[in-house]
Amino acid sequence: MYWFSIGIIVLAFVLIVAEDVVHINKAKSTLFLGTLVWLLAFIVPQPGQDAALVQEHLNENLLEIATLWLFLMAAMTFVAYLNHQGLITQLVYRALPARLGQRKLMLMMALLALAFSSLADNITASLIMLSLLSSLKLKPRAMVKFSALIVFAVNSGGVSLITGDVTTLMIFLAGKVTIADLFMLIPAALCGLLLLLATLLTGSNAEIEIPHFRRPIAGADKVIAALFVATIITTLLFSMFFAIPPVLTFLFGLSVMFLTHRYLNRNKPARQDVLEYIREIEFDTLLFFLGVLLLVGMLKQLAVLDQLPRLYTVLPVAGANYVVGLLSALVDNVPLTAAILQSGVEMDTADWMCLTYATGVGGSLLIIGSAAGVIAMSKIGPLNFTSFLRYTPRLLLAYSAGYAAVWAIGHALT
Template structure:
């Protein structure tokens, strides 16, 4: 009975996100509340004899959350700072035409997000891409569609390199795919992103112009931008060469940024920047905390194990496809870990199919991936309901990418 109650809590938490516009209760606060209540219930229901075990599981869950929090905080600090100083707007004006048809800009945004997420982590790619979208003078409808494209493109690009997505790295480290095979996933990823962009650009008319960048940045701000991109590059290289966790490299880059700021700015200027970051980003961090607490609880009561058992009983071609859809409801990292622990016997084709599915499938729901959660926290136009209207288009694009992955892998491999 207790397990059913806990599942019901997770459902209520989901509904609190869905109906945020009706209840006017901030989704970050509601998910955090239900996440905490779920773990308290778990402690009470298991009794004193299992408290030590549950406490250990909670500490492991909190450790995973803390790592993500620190990584997210360091990345957001860089992006928020550069956005506040107009550096990102300046870069956009250099990379994108100042005025072009809305469909052309949408395709450029899609390609930009796809490439960026392939060479750096999903969190950084999402933040930079969404900041890019916010620089355009566009309607709420177009901005929403662009944000949806960013979420899907970021998740798609991340599957092609071990630095782009955690689940890709997990499958690679387990020895099931090779680096050269992962590069192959760029083909279905690119096709599916362009397919979705084509669908979402239908019926849109007019041109888009970029917002003129305010020339309020100084030499030190360009230096911070250089530190940011050096940190991204270092994160990728150090993780591949020495296995250094990305969070450690990004925190090191953040410390360099703070040291540089201390030298070039007075205390008042630094306080203003930190206050700007706190006001914009804190809800995103709380939302992540609440969601991950709920997912961790579902893992502890065996919901992920149940998904693994169902997976093993179906043909891999279909089970991988539905595993991707399941990753939109359950966090793809513990889901992938559970599937790997089950040690399924799959061909190289099916391992690539699984890599694509769990990496991209989370795009089907706005709460199904880190990119979606960040987008919902940062874009006023994006809610659970507004995102859900585009599920048919997202499902079609995901299906196209998965079918191409399976068929092309059979042909090449």
């Protein structure tokens, strides 16, 4: 049963890769196989386990999934509202000229994604940046190229703040790095991003027409946008100073948005209720997350991830951390990080900084390796596993450069 369960998990990831060949939606296949493998765990428990222990492991997994789901739902509701009202599109149109060279547009998008994900979480940054990309109506090949750049930029920016990436928060709360240490990841992340950008700027620099449909932005929409920004900032501050889980602050911000919207439109009964925007969320994305996290949770249940600390007995610490980053492109980075933190592996501050970068950015190498990639695959039509794979060598080069920069900065400081 152990190897049968492993086979199911491998099959699930194969079906994700082969979605365009088998014509089975990845959300449906991962949800089916993710729930199946847990059903089998109850029916035929592993040696030394019983239903109560499997239930305990499932509850831990469901808690992680629920936290991610609720956070994603709250962020997507904000973005769905702002997109429906055209506010994000209007901001883009006002910031960009009517015609813009593709290279300059890529530079602007990359820096914007890096900066935004440094201030917010990478899920929120991904949703907004991909919404901006969708509004530009680029050709399919250009959409894939921009998507690869955005995924890498979002993940690179997210490692520098505790609200940007869950693994960064885990390593910070374990006392391995300080806020000052994390800020030093920013120049290293920028280094890797600029190298990736340089490899993507080759070829045509054709001008892209930016359609402009300038219209006034309603005062109520400006208030909701301000609440969104305030929620992001408050999430960061509350997490830093009071250790409040980001999902709780974001859900509170969402509730404030609901009440504020109702008050602002109290005399407009015909206006769409803000709760309707929850129905506009793409549940394919949420179901895909659910299926993938159930599969990863089973890997943890089967103790597959417990073998990870052995890397540190075979390789130097710097090399092991680099490989962990590569593994995070295949396996969720949260259990990878948790396994290392719980293993008692001894590392200095510079090495923990390297691990923080590796687990946050290494997932960019494959489209299924990070939340940003999964969201991109759900929202950008031409993007799939195979089309993204074309850019993996360049992403690997950029990841390696960023990792080397973190190692150099970390050891220079210590």
